[in-house]
Amino acid sequence: MTLQPGTRRPNPIADDGDEYTFCSTCAFAPVCLAEGLAKHELWDLHCLVEHIGPFHAGEHVFREGDPFTAIAAVRAGTVKTYVVDSHGREQVLGFFLPGEVIGLNGIHSAKYPCNAVALDTVTLCRFSFPAISTLATRLPGLQAQLFRLLSHDISKAALLAGDFTADERMAAFLLALSRRYAARGFSATRFTLSMARTDIANYLRLAAETVSRVLKRFQTDGLIAVERREVELKDVPRLQELAQAVLRE
Amino acid sequence: MNHAIAFDPELLRRYDKPGPRYTSYPTAPQFSDAFGEAELREQARLSNGEPIPRPLSLYVHVPFCESPCFYCGCNRVITRDKARGEAYLLRLYREIEMVAPLFDRDREVLQLHLGGGTPNFLSPDQLAEMVDVIGRHFRLGRGPGRDISIEIDPRHVGPADVHALARTGFNRVSLGVQDFDPAVQEAVNRIQSVEETLAVIEAARAAGMRSVNVDLIYGLPKQNPEGFARTLDTVIAAAPDRLAVYSYAHLPQMFRAQRQIKDADLCDPATKLSLLQLAIDKLGAAGYRYIGMDHFARPGDELAIALEDGSLQRNFMGYTTHAACDLVGLGVSAISHVGDSFSQNHRDLSVYEATLDQGRLPLWRGVGLDQDDVLRAALIQQLMCTGGIDAEALEERFEIEFEQYFAGELAQVEALRAEGLVEGDARHLRATPRGRLLLRVIAMCFDRYLNAGAAAPARYSKAI
Numbered sequence: 001m002t003l004q005p006g007t008r009r010p011n012p013i014a015d016d017g018d019e020y021t022f023c024s025t026c027a028f029a030p031v032c033l034a035e036g037l038a039k040h041e042l043w044d045l046h047c048l049v050e051h052i053g054p055f056h057a058g059e060h061v062f063r064e065g066d067p068f069t070a071i072a073a074v075r076a077g078t079v080k081t082y083v084v085d086s087h088g089r090e091q092v093l094g095f096f097l098p099g100e101v102i103g104l105n106g107i108h109s110a111k112y113p114c115n116a117v118a119l120d121t122v123t124l125c126r127f128s129f130p131a132i133s134t135l136a137t138r139l140p141g142l143q144a145q146l147f148r149l150l151s152h153d154i155s156k157a158a159l160l161a162g163d164f165t166a167d168e169r170m171a172a173f174l175l176a177l178s179r180r181y182a183a184r185g186f187s188a189t190r191f192t193l194s195m196a197r198t199d200i201a202n203y204l205r206l207a208a209e210t211v212s213r214v215l216k217r218f219q220t221d222g223l224i225a226v227e228r229r230e231v232e233l234k235d236v237p238r239l240q241e242l243a244q245a246v247l248r249e
Numbered sequence: 250m251n252h253a254i255a256f257d258p259e260l261l262r263r264y265d266k267p268g269p270r271y272t273s274y275p276t277a278p279q280f281s282d283a284f285g286e287a288e289l290r291e292q293a294r295l296s297n298g299e300p301i302p303r304p305l306s307l308y309v310h311v312p313f314c315e316s317p318c319f320y321c322g323c324n325r326v327i328t329r330d331k332a333r334g335e336a337y338l339l340r341l342y343r344e345i346e347m348v349a350p351l352f353d354r355d356r357e358v359l360q361l362h363l364g365g366g367t368p369n370f371l372s373p374d375q376l377a378e379m380v381d382v383i384g385r386h387f388r389l390g391r392g393p394g395r396d397i398s399i400e401i402d403p404r405h406v407g408p409a410d411v412h413a414l415a416r417t418g419f420n421r422v423s424l425g426v427q428d429f430d431p432a433v434q435e436a437v438n439r440i441q442s443v444e445e446t447l448a449v450i451e452a453a454r455a456a457g458m459r460s461v462n463v464d465l466i467y468g469l470p471k472q473n474p475e476g477f478a479r480t481l482d483t484v485i486a487a488a489p490d491r492l493a494v495y496s497y498a499h500l501p502q503m504f505r506a507q508r509q510i511k512d513a514d515l516c517d518p519a520t521k522l523s524l525l526q527l528a529i530d531k532l533g534a535a536g537y538r539y540i541g542m543d544h545f546a547r548p549g550d551e552l553a554i555a556l557e558d559g560s561l562q563r564n565f566m567g568y569t570t571h572a573a574c575d576l577v578g579l580g581v582s583a584i585s586h587v588g589d590s591f592s593q594n595h596r597d598l599s600v601y602e603a604t605l606d607q608g609r610l611p612l613w614r615g616v617g618l619d620q621d622d623v624l625r626a627a628l629i630q631q632l633m634c635t636g637g638i639d640a641e642a643l644e645e646r647f648e649i650e651f652e653q654y655f656a657g658e659l660a661q662v663e664a665l666r667a668e669g670l671v672e673g674d675a676r677h678l679r680a681t682p683r684g685r686l687l688l689r690v691i692a693m694c695f696d697r698y699l700n701a702g703a704a705a706p707a708r709y710s711k712a713i
Contacts, residue, residue, distance in 0.1 A: 211300065
């Protein structure tokens with residue numbers, strides 16, 4: 001007998017869509033439904049949607065400089081985007097969870113300006129960009145959703161630019177993950193960190209040792225519980241207090 | 250929590266059947282050479298990637314012994330040639346240089362244990378050098394909780410050596426005694442006086458070592474209750490902090506040295522059980538707590554405290570308070586537990602050395618754990634360390650329906666319940682005081698590989 005996947009399992013697999021239903025994590029389903037278009041009516045959209053993967057941990061979805069042809073929504077797993085600077089140092093740009101869209105930053109230059117790599121087993125929904133742009137001109141809701149995704153992508157990058165303490169950064173990171181999971185119907189208080197601590201450290205501009213030291217202190221102080229890669233948020237109000245400055249609430 | 254044990258010879262006799270000791274799950278017969286260097290490197294990488302990477306626990310195997318004890322089933326090499334120790338250390342240092350970089354440098358070593366063989370086959374200076382080399386490649390913890398321990402053969406060490414070990418940082422010693430009865434000592438080829446043994450214990454205390462452990466064995470040839478009672482009295486008077494009382498496993502087809510033991514000298518099953526009972530009664534009366542399996546500790550000892558507060562763990566080195574570590578085994582035949590894997594070095598010394606000379610990790614075999622393995626390992630760990638199974642904790646952590654997932658296993662447990670080994674409903678199973686000595690029999694119900702008939706039972710020693 002195998003283990004049943006559950007809602008708190010590492011990188012929950014989205015309920016798979018078919019001809020008639022959207023995947024449960026689909027980035028575009030709410031818009032289309034709001035437009036009164038059920039999936040079977042979306043033959044236009046359907047023909048430009050392509051399920052791709054699985055990509056295994058360490059496999060690249062696209063690389064910097066590849067021609068930009070499509071954006072992709074994560075159906076399952078976690079994708080990391082990063083660039084490598086002129087000294088050969090990696091810089092993590094972000095992590096993309098189920099329901100989130102990668103490749104948006106390729107629009108302006110017609111090339112992907114970063115690398116995207118699977119951190120665990122990843123499946124994607126690929127949207128041909130020319131086709132979805134054309135469709136968006138006909139569906140105002142879809143266009144608005146594309147703009148929302150774009151602006152969200154830009155503001156996310158600004159999140160950590162300020163002069164914040166390690167504790168503030170870490171609390172904000174955990175809370176942001178919690179909210180993003182919750183928005184897709186997963187547990188807000190218990191999730192798996194599929195990114196390595198060096199990735200977290202790189203993303204938060206901290207040393208790997210600092211990441212562990214801060215998490216250990218959070219654990220001692222009863223804010224969180226960590227077991228291997230699983231994290232449980234035990235005191236959300238206190239985490240919010242810490243994250244306030246970063247999340248600007 | 251009730252940790253009482255009840256001795257029921259009739260029951261023990263009935264369950265005296267071969268079974269694993271569950272120092273790992275899956276057990277060694279599941280290890281294969283499909284698990285190699287690439288797999289170990291990947292497990293180490295993943296373990297470094299955990300948000301709070303586990304601290305490390307190092308085990309170093311020193312395989313040499315000057316003479317063969319006939320009962321021994323350990324991986325060892327009999328020699329008096331000290332040059333072999335020197336040659337071995339060079340390979341060991343090569344291995345340390347190759348293995349240490351697999352682990353992020355900020356992962357502290359909380360425990361370093363030297364086992365054998367006879368670690369004190371190496372001189373105190375060699376051992377100091379070894380600890381120094383380890384300290385240059387790993388981050389040895391400096392906190393008060395750090396353990397550096399060594400198994401000592403009291404026949405080959407003097408008080409001055411013990412003081413030298415303490416200066417190196419060793420703070421726990423474990424002494425092999427087995428039995429002081431001269432007839433037994435002769436039959437097992439290990440002549441060791443009470444005086445030299447007590448002198449080492451005294452020296453360890455005088456040198457400020459934190460803890461002294463003594464190993465005894467019951468079921469040895471020529472052993473009898475009178476002689477073993479005297480041994481127990483002598484040992485109890487020396488007041489070691491911990492005691493292990495192991496069952497002698499007579500497997501002459503597997504362990505060549507055991508072929509020196511005459512069948513006629515072996516004690517019969519009833520006598521063997523009475524020796525165990527004697528140990529349990531005497532140690533209990535002297536105030537020792539039963540920790541589990543073969544282990545006893547004084548009430549103030551960390552193991553006894555860990556038993557009380559539920560933090561007790563079990564690994565290849567027995568019961569420990571450090572099992573939330575990744576275990577890195579160094580040296581010939583050493584076993585590692587890194588991430589969700591077990592792996593073992595070559596057990597043939599010449600192969601171990603040749604592999605290192607070729608610049609490769611001396612890995613022999615191993616196994617990567619799947620989710621089911623991790624779940625069953627956690628369950629067996631609970632059972633071995635608390636004497637019970639906490640269904641709710643397992644359901645919470647692994648997202649299973651306990652009764653549904655283990656329906657077949659729980660049906661097997663019912664047979665043990667009928668025998669009075671377990672009590673409580675299916676969600677709160679506990680070993681009864683009668684069942685405490687047969688924890689591995691209960692654990693066997695949950696071993697997927699045993700139930701699949703994958704392991705040949707003859708390869709395991711008997712339960713008691």
